[in-house]
Amino acid sequence: MLHIPILRHGRAYESVETFELVHHATGATVATVSQANSGLVARDIARMDDAILERFTVAELMDMCRKAAELFMTGALPLGDGRQTFDEYVTCLSATTGMPISYCRANAKKIQRVLSDIGAVIGGLTRGFDLSILDRGYGHHGGGWLSYHRVGRVFGAVLPSNSPGVHSLWAPAVALKVPVVLKPGREEPWTPYRIIESLAAAGVPREAFGFYPTDHAGAGEILRHCDRSMLFGGGPTVRPWLNDPRVEVHGPGYSKVLLGDDCVHDWRNYIDVMVGSIAANGGRSCINASAVWTPKHGRAIAEALADRLGAVRALPADDAEASIAAFGNVAAAEQISAVIDAGLREPGAIELTADGRGGPRLVREGRCAYLLPTIVWCEDWKHPLANHEFLFPYASVVECPTVEMADAIGPSLVVSAITRDKAFAASLMASAKVERLNVGAIPTYQISWDQPHEGNLFEHLYRQRAFQIEPAA
Amino acid sequence: MLVGDVRAIEAMNAGGGLAARVEEARARLDAQAREIVAWHFDPKTGCPFWLDYAKKQDWEPRTAIQGYADLRRFEPFEDEWLRGGPVRRWVPKAYAGRPVYVFETGGSTGVPKSRINIEDFRTDYELFSETLPDGAFPKGSDWLMLGPSGPRRLRLAVEHLCQHRGGICFCVDMDPRWVVKLIKSGRPELMHEYKDHVIHQGLTVLRAHENIRCLFTTPKLLEALCERISLVRAGITGVFCGGTQLTAQFHRFAREELLEGAIEFVPTYGNTLMGLACHKPFDPADHYSIIYHPPSPRAMLEVVDPKEPDRVVKYGELGRVRLTTLTREFFVPGFLERDEGIRRPPCEAYPWDGVGDVRPFSGFATPVIEGVY
Missing domain, CATH: 3.40.309.10 (Aldehyde Dehydrogenase; Chain A, domain 2)
Known part of the structure; x- marks a missing residue:
């Protein structure tokens, strides 16, 4: 039986409590999923090394994203005790979400696109300044100094099951040096797990990832303990977080x-x-x-x-x-x-x-x-x-x-x-x-990847500071 | 079915020592049922509620009830009977003039259920004390009680447990009704502020009093406390945890991580109506399932079919928890709890049925707010 573990600082952990993911049409068990208790989630976030990605430049991390894009589409990547090919991933994804196979493949391509075009995505979010400024903390831009500091020490995402395309929204955080903590949607652990494994295989340290299938209380711990996060949902799920600037709420689109x-x-x-x-x-x-x-x-x-x-x-x-x-x-x-x-x-x-x-x-x-x-x-x-x-x-x-x-x-x-x-x-x-x-006659689903989506992820994770430095003698 | 369950059932079927002890325990339970019914329905000793009840029946409980199984003659005990007054109708005549405590359960909305107590809570916790290992809960060491107080029994009960073992108990207030209100009204931040307030007081006490070795607290407060301090370094050697639902995964997490594998962890299930159930000693074969055994013969828990409450489910099956309390202070036959759990077989330490993986009953139309403290 396929088992999807929790990833604690990137390491697999099998919980005593699991739930069964079943095929939408046959009811057959597709996998068991380890469930994290809320205290475990809170404890791990507090112990996460939030500087783990600082040893890399943004350029190096973007190279890893590009490599991960390829691996996501072609690799046999770790899943529990075994490995999962891309076709197996698509089959599982369709089985538990009910989404047509053809759409699963199309959504996977969206994720590949975001990872492979990460330069354009990050460039769109940062409006083209030299990204080495994020490595040094400051630099020259447009005739003056520009300095940013990272306020998103650990980025959390409470994710939905409706469409795998949403995972393209959190993935750029890794290139921006921010460790991520994910709560997958109940029926869709497949895509976030595979993205993590793609990035890890491409060289991103595993310790930069947390993956916690959990309940409502566990989701609350992610939102409370991460410096910055995104939350998908509507109604009572998001109401307590609507006025919390640390949480970017993605509700119904209308x-x-x-x-x-x-x-x-x-x-x-x-x-x-x-x-x-x-x-x-x-x-x-x-x-x-x-x-x-x-x-x-x-x-x-x-x-x-x-x-x-x-x-x-x-x-x-x-x-x-x-x-x-x-x-x-x-x-x-x-x-x-x-x-x-x-x-x-x-x-x-x-x-x-x-x-x-x-x-x-x-x-x-x-x-x-x-x-x-x-x-x-x-x-x-x-x-x-x-x-x-x-x-x-x-x-x-x-x-x-x-x-x-x-x-x-x-x-x-x-x-x-x-x-x-x-x-x-x-x-x-x-x-x-x-x-x-x-x-113009542009369909609503046609997304330009160099544009922000419901808030600018870079601005969510970084804050500009006023900066001056005395010239070297 | 757990490996431990299979072993226990095989031992019972083999007719050896465990089977004999199960028989003995059953005989004690039958005797207790006879004695307690005789007491509560005797006009000289019984309480007004049950004496009035008997007058309305066409059968005589004192002759009809000759064993535990006969208690099915009583109609299901309704929790409405415990809501509101007059509370004195529950006081046995034999205890007229004695100081009476009243303890309440629930109560975040509406009138709470109440139970009178004279000595029961002390007796329950003294019996429970015998199950605590002295190495982890040293006699003469002091305790910190960090959990539900106010109208609940827990504060006095834990304090008595501590005193009974020769210690002095430091107590911090925690009002679970306020916590439930904050959750229901969608104010989690206030709830966390309140939790921090409780934890801060607990930390202050722990740091100021070096003789504190034992702790009672709830799962959520234990997590919050361990985020701030290493209980091992603080000198704690035993943690008694209860007050709300505990899951198997929490059990493992507490043993391995919160308590760093170095502190004895004693999870319990108790409530105002029953008293205190004991946790089956930790056995890796139980895969962290938390198995409770009621304090027989003073109380018994059965796991029954929710649709047919007189039918006890098979070992390993899920059902609703039904409580019978049999003390001279309080008689409750066949009360359907708000919990469900898995029926577990007798074990060496407790040769009568147990209940595993207790959680809120899923058959209610409105989910119970649980696990909040």
Whole structure:
């Protein structure tokens, strides 16, 4: 039986308590996972050597990341007592998350890309200053002194299971000399473990890594004891941490596609962008659009989206045509579907995918379930279903005058504004509610890796200090 | 099934020494059931609650109850009976005029359950004292009690344990109801501030009094204390830990790391209604499973099918914990605890059933907030 251990300062530790990770469709045990008690997590963080990566230059660490990128995609890397090939990794990942094999491979490529293009990623975060400044602590830049000190002595990440792509967000911390402590999502220990092993095989000291499958209390210890951390989740999970500047909260994205008055008459030309934004990666990412806002033609746009997405079928994860993920937790799928049904009972909303798909939204297949794409036309953007995000391809379509959109859309991780109207674009540019702004027909999922994502990781981990030095005699 | 369980069941089936001791213990339990029912239902000695109860029945407990198994004649004990007054209905007439303590359980919301006590807590802890190794819990050494106080029994009980062993007990207050409130209202930082406040007081006492060798505390406070100090270097030789759920992994972590493999660790399971269960002596074959044995014949724990509480589950199976308390001060037949656990067989030290891996009962609609202190 495959066993995934805890990694304590990089060393494998088998807990007395384990849980079984099962195949979403068959229920067969795929692996057992060691569970860390919360006190162990706190104790290890306190004893972590936070200067372990200082012996390397950023350039050297970036070289290791590049090597790790290759190893991640091709290596037979340590996992518990044995080794795991890339294909085995993909199989396990799909088995426990229900994500189609093809998407697992695509997400792995995202991780490879971040590691192999680490120079561009770090350059984007640091806006191009000479990175040896981080090695020396200071240096010349733009005609003056520039100095930074590292406030993120140990970086923690409480990670989700929804999509392996999220691991591209914490990985650059290693190149910035910061040891990391990870709590993987329950169904997805595979990717963070493999990234750690790739980096270790590439030369990063194992002591720079902590990997703790643990419970809510253990997650709390990570957030409390790490100097800086990132937390994925929503609602009560993140509420206690919302005002803690040490914790970067990654909640639901509420990403949107907006149409400007100047482009709306050509809306048919942008249906591909909208469909992709809603449904890419099985609709499981925070960068998937959960709403389309338009000044007019809303109903027609909704019908066209429903027509396209209504053709999606529930297929096994190993089917090359599969495009939505299965829910191993059937109750979670039922709950999501029930929330939508409750919203539809409120006047002013209608699901347009219902007729086209010719069956229910919730499909049971053996011991798992699927939620088929759902497009809801809302007559008013204040309808309860207009601004919801779910873990499958779901989107509302609403009408709203463009002059009101910037204020009305609410917090939105990604906004793709299909417009050439400078005034409309400027209103979005000025909005603090928009985290990532794409102007033009750019799908919401299209990420430019040299741009920050929900906060700048470098600025989270480093602080600039005022600096002067007396010239040498 | 644990290796230790298999060995114990084989020993019982072989009809040797353990089997005989199990029989003897069972006979003592049957005798205790007869004696305690006779006491509580005797108009001269019994308490008003049970005397009133008997009047409403069409059977006579004093004749019907001839052994432990007969206690099933009683309807399931309802915890509502212990909430609110008059509390004097629980005081046996034989103890009229004696000083009475009242101890409470839970109570973070609503009316807490209460139990009267006269000498029981002292008796329970004196019996427990006999199970403590003198090397790790030296007679005459002082103790630090760092755990739940206020309306709970623990503070007085641990203090008595310490005094019974010739020591003096230093105590630090800790109010678990406040901790539960902070968690429920989503204020973990305040909870940690409060924890630091408790730990700070404990450290001050430990540093100021060199004769402290023994410690009672809860799992969370033990972790917090060990983040600040090496208990080995502080001179602690024995730690008695309880007050809330302990997991097998915590057990290992405490033995190997918090206590550096050098301090005796005695986990216990106790509550206001039962008294104090003893931990089966550490055996590597148990794989750190924490196995408790009730203080038979003064109390008995059974692991039962939650849907059919009169059916005891098989060894190694999970079920809900059912408590029966049989003392002259307090009689509770068949009370379904808020915990579940795995039924474990008798062992040499305690030749009656035990309960392993106790945790909050998963069948409640609203999860119990546990493990917070």
